[in-house]
Amino acid sequence: MTHADDTIRVLIPLKVRKKNGRPKILPPADYLPSEDQTQDPHILRAIGRAWSWRRQLETGAASTIQDIAAAEKVSDRFVSRMMRFAYLSPEVLDNLVIRRVPLALSLNDLVAVADRPWAEQMDMVFELPET
Template identity: 55%
Template sequence: MSVAPTTIRVIIPLAIRKRNGRPKIVPPSDMAPETGGVDPHILKAIAKAWSWRRKLESGAVATMSDIAEAEGVTPPYVGRMLKLAYLAPAVLEKLLIARIAPTVSVKDLALAADLPWAEQARAVFADKENGID
């Protein structure tokens, strides 16, 4: 008569990748939702920015301070992240539809929103457009 082992060993291959300058453990691609290389934090930040923009435009909230209080963040953070709702359509298309990863952090992506639309793609995807990956 054989006895079943009491310990089960599960092996999941993980990789360590740098995201926004920090090491991050990422699961295999078949286990993680497909973001096409775009950091999920960037996608979430863009979605949040558009939600905040709609709330401001509809009158659901009166100020960025109202949003900050409701979200538990600071008004300067809301102001910085709200800029993501004003990225150029070409940049949003590359991020959200083509799923091309930016070469900058979320913070730098928000700063790029201050640039003219014609310059934003070059600032956000600089290395990708020059063939450097």
């Protein structure tokens, strides 16, 4: 048995609103995410899609980029371009996805960086402080 003294109650002031028929949890109006936890959701989504598509090709769930494009209802050129995110260096991915370091360039420019050698990517993607 638990007593009233053993109970810890945590109140988190969130609002639930419907968006496109689905419930969406909203943070309190005065909530400001810390800088280290912010990241453009478009970047995270693009990286996630690229890895999903890469996995489909590697496991045989999809035979070609054209198969993925047809399933996703996008052009094969788009899939091919976005797949490059799956080949970013592990260090860049760690900084983008885990540490949430903001980019110093646009999403379109990041696609071009993925073609570069891993050793060059960090300096191109993030504005590193000069030492």
